[in-house]
Amino acid sequence: MKKDMSIIGVPMDLGQNRRGVDMGPSAMRYAGAIERLQRLQYNVSDLGDIPINRPDGKDDKRDGNLRNLQQVAEGNQALAEMVDQEIGKNRFPLIFGGDHSIAIGSLSGIAKHYKNLGVIWYDAHGDLNCGETSPSGNIHGMPLAVSLGIGHEKLTNMLHYQPKVKPENIVIVGARSLDPGERELIREKGIKVYTMHEIDRIGMTKVMQETIDYLQERTDGVHLSLDLDGLDPSEAPGVGTPVLGGLTYRESHLAMEMLAEADILTSAEFVEVNPILDDKNKTATVAVGLMGSLFGEKLK
Template sequence: MKKDISIIGVPMDLGQMRRGVDMGPSAIRYAGVVERLERLDYDIDDLGDIEITRPTREEEANDENLKNLEKVSEANEKLAATVNEVILNGRFPLVLGGDHSIAIGTLAGVSKHYKNLGVIWYDAHGDLNTADTSPSGNIHGMPLAVSLGLGHKRLTDIAGYSPKVNTESVVIIGARSLDEGEKALIKQLGVKVYTMHEIDRLGMTKVMEETIHYLKGRTDGVHLSLDLDGLDPHDAPGVGTPVLGGISYRESHLAMEMLEESKLITSAEFVEVNPILDDKNKTASVAVALMGSLFGEKLL
């Protein structure tokens, strides 16, 4: 991994309807992310936050079952440009969310630098909905579909190209809440998914070994998109869409440690930290601890 990291905050809460997740980047900074990574001898450049503007009532009325479409698109265009610049400067982009709709911009900025970017989607959800299949119209349930080129052109064409990633280069880890449309799409496209059933049955070590082996042979870079609701709510209570029966704190550390050892990860984002729903900033602290493991922190 590169020793120069640029942190980008994205205080986005427009991809869903529960306020508070816009405070996620501040909560993660307050939990000591800069200090933690500096202790690991990384050069940290905190670029601050992408500006997010609120939609007008007229814009809200024209959403086409895609809530806050225009403002989510605008923010992701800004994020894509910032991530692109970070990579051009030879630094590792570390993006702090904000809701998971920001992955649209992150991947748009990252993917143009790779011939075949791999993606690890560490999440309780598939985020593979479109306007046609989404029960809610919340764009934070669509970023992986968008990045595969599926959905509204205002989203799929961010940064001027589509798709950002190929189906065979994606691995979802921790899924346990999938909408019917997402299940059908997973089967149709053949997306590689490790649900909680596989994690329970195989163990996290085997899941990560298989994931690393699968991606190593077919990609020239791997992006980690980690939604804190991938963890069990007992360990990460401050998320907007908690789902019981998730990945444990220790399993998640093991996953991050194995990714660090693999040297595969070339960009990362940690999303859906909502301090309003949290207990004494516990979830942001968990996010920072996992970043520590991802960037080489050892128990001994």
Template sequence: MKSISLIGVPMDLGQMRRGVDMGPSAIRYAGVVERLENIGHTVRDRGDVLIEAAERVQDPSTNLRNLKAVAKGNTELAITVDKVITEGDFPLVLGGDHSIAMGTIAGLARHYSNLGIIWYDAHGDLNTGETSPSGNIHGMPLAVSLGIGHPTLTSIHGDSPKIKPENIVIIGARSLDEGERTLIKEKGIKVYTMHEVDRLGMTQVMDETISYLKEKNLDGVHLSLDLDALDPQEAPGVGTPVPGGATYRESHLAMEMLEESKLITSAEFVEVNPILDEKNKTAATAVALIGSLFGEKLL
């Protein structure tokens, strides 16, 4: 059984739709602590990283929204994640928009020199200020973690890059911008789009993902799960829903297979927006997936 530190990050500055800052509260309300404790884990809820209220600004010279405020919040998160690992706990981060992955990975990178990443998401999040159609930083954290992007972001909590492109697997992608597609091909990033999920089945996708990462001699694997990876019918409370996503059952299978692999050393669940949700359905789905990732069994 694990000793888990829960870290909430009420960040909504990485995109434009309000409400995702209430994601950590919604996931707690849906019973995440009780779910993990019932499995037998020890849970320490460290509360929320302080995200200060900030004027919403977009710098025309960089095409980045709320750059300083996003960088500051992620720096605080990186410090917290760093501390959690130093103390020997498993960091479980609750978002907030997906820009928080920059802080999570920056904190992890202090402890893992060869970190693997499973990016379970409808999007690649590989944009930069130059390629992003919107300037929303929640579409950039994977690029930033690779050392690609504005120096204010790539330098969060130390050296850059934090991760290597060959150590990444993206699962569930179905909305990629042109610049992201170019970067994926240039860097040789492994991607299972929903076409592959449909064609191969989630079992094979996860088997291949686990085998691929096990061959890399990694010292840790981080799961970054955006609830918009699931179909909007399953997870309506997200800021950037894309039709045709993974099913509830496919996503549970993916989490169950990751738990069986014993690969995962940290995780984050992001983009739950209760304002856009139906009776906290998306937060409840997040909690159920967390249960599967941490070993919950029917029998």
């Protein structure tokens, strides 16, 4: 991994309807993310937070069942442009969310630089909905579909190209809550998914080794999109959409350590830390601990 790293905060809370996740970037900084990365000899440049415009609040404005479409699109456009610039400077982009809708901007800025970008989607959810299939209209449940070119053109055509990612270059790890439309899309596109059933059955070591081998064969860069709700709520309580029966802290550290050893990541993001729903900043602290393992921290 590149030692020159750019931190970009995206205080986005408009991709869903629970306030507080906009404080996620601050919570991770407060938990010592920058200092931890600097101790690992990364040259860290914290670029601060992207401004997010708020809706006027008069009513729940929707466009094709998409809540806050305009503001989510504007925030992601700004993120995409900044990520594009940082990769152009040969720097590793590390993005702090915010809700998971920010992956639309992340992947738009990143995928420009690769012919076959791989994506590890570490999450309880598939985030493969669109306006027609979403039960809620929350865009944080749509970023992976958007990156495949499925959804509203204000989102899919960001930076004037689509799709950002090919379905065969995606691996979802930790899934345990998939809507019917998402299951159908996974089958239709042949997306590789490791559900909690499979992780319990074959173990995290095998899951991550298979993931790494699979992506190394077919990609020229790999983005990690880590949603803290991938972990069990007992380990990461400060998330907006907790799902019981998730990944443990130890399994997640193992996964990050294996990614560090494989040295395949070219970008990463940590999302859905909500301090209002948290217990003494526990979830942000977990996120920063996982960053330590991902970026090379070792006990010996």
